[in-house]
Amino acid sequence: MLVVGARGHAIEILQCLPQFAAGNLYFFDDVTPDLEPLLFGQFPVLRSLDQVPALFQQDPAFVLGLGGGRLRQQLADKFRALGGQLQSVVASSAQIGQHGVVLGEGLNVMHHTFVANATRLGEGTLLNAGAAVHHNVTVGSYCEISPGARLLGGCRLGDMVMVGANATVLPRLTIEAGAKIGAGAVVIHDVPAGATVVGVPGRVVRRPVATE
Ligand SMILES: CC(C)(COP(=O)(O)OP(=O)(O)OC[C@H]1O[C@@H](n2cnc3c(N)ncnc32)[C@H](O)[C@@H]1OP(=O)(O)O)[C@@H](O)C(=O)NCCC(=O)NCCS
Known part of the structure; x- marks a missing residue:
């Protein structure tokens, strides 16, 4: 290996x-x-x-x-x-649901993580130590969910989303592709593609530069 x-x-x-x-x-x-x-x-x-x-x-x-x-x-x-x-690498202490969990290839599911039933993790995603993915959450490909971050029930992350350490995404929110969530943020609204959100409550501090 x-x-x-x-x-x-x-x-x-x-x-x-x-x-x-x-x-x-x-x-x-x-x-x-x-x-x-x-x-x-x-x-x-x-x-x-x-x-x-x-x-x-x-x-x-x-x-x-x-x-x-x-x-x-x-x-x-x-x-x-x-x-x-x-x-994929799946740590022995990771708690992964037995029902309705769809896992892509090439994951890193680190120690003391929680992945609930009825969730999806896309290819190449990193779920770092102590992070939690609750019921009915969908995470896209090549996302990075940092240590201690929590994705609450029903939220949806596009591809290449970064969620910083100890951040919380409230239930049923959508974080679009390429967005970044700062360490410790509490996200209370949907986040547009490529935006950066920090703080409690989470505020957009940066939006992607238009390319046209
Ligand atoms: C949010 C983040 C991605 C922004 O990084 P960046 O694009 O380089 O942005 P900046 O450092 O220029 O910060 C932009 C603004 O947000 C503020 N900010 C940055 N991170 C913040 C955070 N986590 N909480 C609160 N405010 C934050 C900065 O103070 C700055 O504010 P200002 O414009 O008033 O000076 C980064 O700070 C962060 O939190 N990354 C997560 C790191 C992490 O958890 N890594 C895990 C590794 S295992």
């Missing part, structure tokens, strides 16, 4: 993969200078894309080990093109 990333989020992903050990778990980082060749003295860090196809011939499984929806999608596409098969 290859973890794409070797810092911050990747070292938390390692805590969700206790079944892997040195010898069957690798990390990848071709951008950070001065990384040790072995993460925690055990796990090899590949430093070039040229090294990846040979590894994928032995084991094509890879997981995303970094944050940021756009980057996660780009790297999922890049490593699939090299022959990899995108897998």
Whole structure:
């Protein structure tokens, strides 16, 4: 198994993969200078894309080990093109409903998360530690739900939405694609595509610049 990333989020992903050990778990980082060749003295860090196809011939499984929806999608596409098969990471302490839950590929469902019955998580979404997705919530692809954030019943998130740490989205709201919710915000109204909302109650502080 290859973890794409070797810092911050990747070292938390390692805590969700206790079944892997040195010898069957690798990390990848071709951008950070001065990384040790072995993460925690055990796990090899590949430093070039040229090294990846040979590894994928032995084991094509890879997981995303970094944050940021756009980057996660780009790297999922890049490593699939090299022959990899995108897998999900689901921590042992994650509480996932048994009924009506639809999970996309390539998720990161971190420790102490809650995913209720009758929910959907789109491809590549990151549900970080302690986050909660309540009943009838739909989350799009490549969203990032930060630690301790709560999506209350029936709310809907488009693709590439970022919800900051400990933010709350009230029931039945719609957060459109590419919106950002600040850490600690309480969102009380629908959020348009690409907008940034902060504070309690949540206020739009930034709207996307019109492209025409
Ligand atoms: C909301 C957020 C995305 C905005 O980032 P940004 O686009 O770079 O915006 P800025 O930092 O320029 O902030 C814009 C304004 O919102 C305010 N603001 C930013 N984040 C805020 C927050 N979480 N709560 C309240 N106000 C906030 C800033 O003070 C600034 O106000 P001003 O214009 O009056 O000076 C970012 O601040 C944030 O909260 N990110 C979440 C981080 C997180 O939870 N990460 C989890 C990692 S695991």
